[in-house]
Amino acid sequence: MLYTEGKARIECSKSTFLNPKMAGLRDLSVLFVRALGGDDKSLLDATAATGIRGIRYGLEAGIKRITLIDINKGACRDAKVNLKRNGVKAALVNDSVQGYANRGNGPFDIIDLDPFGSPVPYLYDIMKLCHGDTALMVTATDTAVLCGAHAAACLKQYGARPLHNELCKEAGTRILLGFIARAAAQFNFGISVHLSISNMHYMRVFLSLRKGAKEAVESVKQTGFAASCRECRFFAASKGTVPCLPQRCGECGAEMERAGPMWLGNLYNKSIVSRMLSAKAGITDNLAEQLSLIVKEPDTPFFYSMPAITRALGIGSVSPGLVIRLLKRRGYDAAPTQFLAEGIKTDAKLGAIVRAVKESGRAEAQ
Ligand SMILES: C[S@@+](CC[C@H](N)C(=O)[O-])C[C@H]1O[C@@H](n2cnc3c(N)ncnc32)[C@H](O)[C@@H]1O
Numbered sequence: 001m002l003y004t005e006g007k008a009r010i011e012c013s014k015s016t017f018l019n020p021k022m023a024g025l026r027d028l029s030v031l032f033v034r035a036l037g038g039d040d041k042s043l044l045d046a047t048a049a050t051g052i053r054g055i056r057y058g059l060e061a062g063i064k065r066i067t068l069i070d071i072n073k074g075a076c077r078d079a080k081v082n083l084k085r086n087g088v089k090a091a092l093v094n095d096s097v098q099g100y101a102n103r104g105n106g107p108f109d110i111i112d113l114d115p116f117g118s119p120v121p122y123l124y125d126i127m128k129l130c131h132g133d134t135a136l137m138v139t140a141t142d143t144a145v146l147c148g149a150h151a152a153a154c155l156k157q158y159g160a161r162p163l164h165n166e167l168c169k170e171a172g173t174r175i176l177l178g179f180i181a182r183a184a185a186q187f188n189f190g191i192s193v194h195l196s197i198s199n200m201h202y203m204r205v206f207l208s209l210r211k212g213a214k215e216a217v218e219s220v221k222q223t224g225f226a227a228s229c230r231e232c233r234f235f236a237a238s239k240g241t242v243p244c245l246p247q248r249c250g251e252c253g254a255e256m257e258r259a260g261p262m263w264l265g266n267l268y269n270k271s272i273v274s275r276m277l278s279a280k281a282g283i284t285d286n287l288a289e290q291l292s293l294i295v296k297e298p299d300t301p302f303f304y305s306m307p308a309i310t311r312a313l314g315i316g317s318v319s320p321g322l323v324i325r326l327l328k329r330r331g332y333d334a335a336p337t338q339f340l341a342e343g344i345k346t347d348a349k350l351g352a353i354v355r356a357v358k359e360s361g362r363a364e365a366q
């Protein structure tokens, strides 16, 4: 099969993995690498399959020092053909990235880790391929685990308790980042998060490492715990290594669903996201729209789901846009979130939101 994406023409035999549905995410990754600047950077495509990512970074982001790794022989055969076909020079390694990392290779300026399922089995070894300023892109497709469908699996894999409600995608993204922050810290790296995306069946985070014991400790201190009321939808999040959350909801007294540890620092570096957005030509509408949402999204933990709140209140549905307008009129910051179509991120307290929801319900009924 010959497949065209961006500037790359890719051959893919039956046994090699290539998902055309991830084209948008690869476009976004190219934008990120471009936003990092500097074509003299070294890049590792750690789970390369056909080599499509490394090849696109070469053709579309001007990266010249590229290494591709894949454990699968057939994938490496395809990658070799694809490198040649696209005129991209790269070192091609048929090995496990873990084995490669443990033979003293690296470090790299940019690493793309895009495995099947969870990135956890790779992350410790990936840290050995990093230096104090490495940019990391990490995909997780075990979203059912991170979103709480299998709480025991999440505990085992990520050492964290997930949320299994309307907040699950954001909690899952934060659990992934929390795991990365703790893994990095063991190698004396802190993390700076540039972009976090949750979409379809994947989560993808873009970050940079910062060298130093102090940075490592600071970034672990950005992790913490969250609680979400099973009834009224009130939530609380608190940073720190010791869980410090109420068992019962302060608003209605119902039981809180508790989760963590997870990253409670920022999910976005808005100046990088804006730079990516202004150069977005060519990326799928869906992801361009998501970036536009992200630029306006208050970068604080969690949000209110309008359907969950109206259900708890026992009233009909409301327009999130109207609730946002009412909250803004009252001086609050409020905007939609990428994590839920009818979710609102705001600095307003639950009481103010409930008032705005009831009022917009009445306004719609008139
Ligand atoms: C999801 S695919 C990568 C897809 C590719 N990045 C793309 O965008 O089309 C995961 C790849 O990782 C490879 N792989 C699995 N375990 C590995 C390991 N331990 N080290 C390196 N590659 C591995 C698989 O052979 C497979 O080709």
Ligand SMILES: [Zn+2]
Pocket: 229, 230, 231, 232, 233, 234, 249, 250, 251, 252, 253, 254
């Ligand atoms: Zn409550």
